Structures are given as structure tokens and as C-alpha cells.
Amino acid sequence: MCFASLGSSSEGNSFLVEAECGAGSGRTSVTRLLLDCGFGLKETERRLARLGCGSGDLSAVLVTHEHADHIGSAYGFCARHGIPLYMSHGTHQATAASIGARVQDKLRLEFCAADGAFAIGDLRILLYTVPHDAREPIQFVFDDGSRKLGVLTDAGMSTAYLIEHLRGMDALVLECIHDRGMLANSSYPPSLKARIGGDFGHLANEIAAEILASVKHASLKTVVAAHLSQQNNTEELATLALAGALSAARQDIHVATQHE
Numbered sequence: 001m002c003f004a005s006l007g008s009s010s011e012g013n014s015f016l017v018e019a020e021c022g023a024g025s026g027r028t029s030v031t032r033l034l035l036d037c038g039f040g041l042k043e044t045e046r047r048l049a050r051l052g053c054g055s056g057d058l059s060a061v062l063v064t065h066e067h068a069d070h071i072g073s074a075y076g077f078c079a080r081h082g083i084p085l086y087m088s089h090g091t092h093q094a095t096a097a098s099i100g101a102r103v104q105d106k107l108r109l110e111f112c113a114a115d116g117a118f119a120i121g122d123l124r125i126l127l128y129t130v131p132h133d134a135r136e137p138i139q140f141v142f143d144d145g146s147r148k149l150g151v152l153t154d155a156g157m158s159t160a161y162l163i164e165h166l167r168g169m170d171a172l173v174l175e176c177i178h179d180r181g182m183l184a185n186s187s188y189p190p191s192l193k194a195r196i197g198g199d200f201g202h203l204a205n206e207i208a209a210e211i212l213a214s215v216k217h218a219s220l221k222t223v224v225a226a227h228l229s230q231q232n233n234t235e236e237l238a239t240l241a242l243a244g245a246l247s248a249a250r251q252d253i254h255v256a257t258q259h260e
Contacts, residue, residue, distance in 0.1 A: 001123070001144040003171070005256035006047035008226040012038035012069050012258070013153060015173065016051055019144040021122040031121030034061045035140060035151060037074035044077055055081040059121050060110075063087040064153060065134035066094040075099050079106035086110045090136020114138050128165040130155035133200040141165060149173070150215075153227050156200040158211050166215045171222035173256065174212060176238040177202035183232040196232075205233065205241035213245040226256040 006014035015035040078085040114129035126141040132154045142149040150169040195201050225238040239253040
């Protein structure tokens with residue numbers, strides 16, 4: 001299994017996850033999933049092409065929740081290319097009014113819910129929910145039979161339930177949206193500061209580090225800091241926080257940025 005970020009910040013989030021089965025046997029199969037589709041149609045296609053992937057190579061698109069930087073062009077993209085689209089009932093209810101009739105007729109919608117599990121091709125997908133100000137947010141764990149990738153892109157706080165679902169990962173993508181000091185001193189209005197920093201908002205660096213410290217183990221090889229705010233965080237602050245939780249060097253932490 002391998003994965004890559006198409007881009008990650010409040011301006012758009014999308015990850016590509018790929019599993020290859022049967023390499024060397026002459027019967028190789030590849031499963032490619034797009035997790036969130038927070039960019040416009042053309043931009044999504046451009047960023048996929050940058051990773052050597054075309055829309056026709058995708059097995060499905062999965063959406064975590066209805067906020068624009070995650071659902072973006074998911075409906076239109078999937079309708080245009082005939083790709084199955086997975087989301088929770090709550091996410092669909094929060095966005096159904098925005099779907100045009102032409103798009104609706106071409107959609108292949110599949111509904112899923114927290115604590116469920118299903119397979120797409122060579123990947124088993126486990127779902128869990130998080131404290132976030134969305135209708136029915138879900139996050140994902142991907143399992144190819146030998147390795148597990150956990151993703152946590154939007155949550156306001158740590159919970160025992162969340163931590164339990166992220167134990168035993170080989171790779172982890174972890175939201176680090178803000179540094180508390182930078183957010184407090186930013187030009188954002190008080191209401192927005194309260195939302196971002198609240199229990200149903202987004203993870204501060206130190207909370208992300210606490211989660212990482214709770215789930216780290218010997219087989220955790222790859223950690224990616226994601227969803228960094230361009231106004232209220234820096235790569236240095238985020239990687240320092242996560243490296244501290246691992247007793248590692250900053251260079252051991254990868255960063256998914258908006259453009260790379």
C-alpha cells in the first residue's frame with residue numbers, strides 16, 4: 001500500500017491511497033481510492049495527473065464530511081467519470097440540496113457509517129467518527145492485509161474512542177491545523193477563533209502530539225502532518241510537536257502542504 005497527498009489545507013484536502021495485489025504472479029490488481037475531493041474538477045484532475053493517476057484509474061472516492069475543503073467537487077467529479085462515491089447519510093443530507101438533477105442522475109452513491117467496515121478491491125476500510133462540527137463526520141483506516149494507514153484530518157479534541165481506532169497503524173496522517181499561540185494572536189474574529197479551537201473544531205499541534213504519543217508503537221514508520229493552516233501554523237511548529245511525541249527528529253515527520 002502507498003499513499004500521497006494531492007494537497008492539504010483549509011483551501012482543499014485530498015489523498016490518494018493505492019494497494020497492489022498479486023505483484024509478480026501475473027495477475028496483478030490495483031485498487032486506487034481518493035479520500036476527499038476538496039478541489040475543483042480540473043484542479044483535481046491536474047493533481048491526480050501529477051501523481052501519474054487518471055480519473056479512470058480510480059476505484060472509488062470517499063468523503064469524510066460536507067465542508068467544502070473536503071467534499072469540493074466530489075459529486076461532479078464522480079458523476080462525470082462514473083466513479084462510486086462513498087459518504088455518510090448525514091454528509092449527503094447536508095449537501096443534497098446542492099446537487100443538480102443532471103449530476104444526481106449519474107451518481108453512484110454508497111452510504112457508510114462509523115464502526116462499519118467494507119472492502120473495495122484489495123483494501124479493507126474501517127470507519128470511525130470524530131468530534132467535529134459536521135452532520136455525520138467519518139474518518140478512515142485502510143488495511144491491505146499486511147499494513148494499516150490511519151487518517152485523521154478533522155477533529156476538535158482527542159477521545160478514547162478515536163485513539164483506540166488509530167492504534168496499530170503502520171502509517172498515520174494527522175491533522176495539525178493550528179498553533180494555539182498563533183491562533184490567539186491572529187486577525188481572525190473571536191467567533192472563528194472559538195470555532196477552530198473548540199472541542200468540535202480542529203486539532204492544535206499539542207493535541208495532535210498527544211494523540212500520536214498515545215498510539216505510537218514500534219511498527220509506526222510514517223507520520224504525516226496534514227491540514228496545516230497557512231495563517232495559524234508553520235511546518236516547523238507542527239513537526240516539532242509531532243517529533244517530540246515520537247522522541248524523533250523533525251526530519252522524520254512528513255508534511256502534506258497545500259501545493260505539494
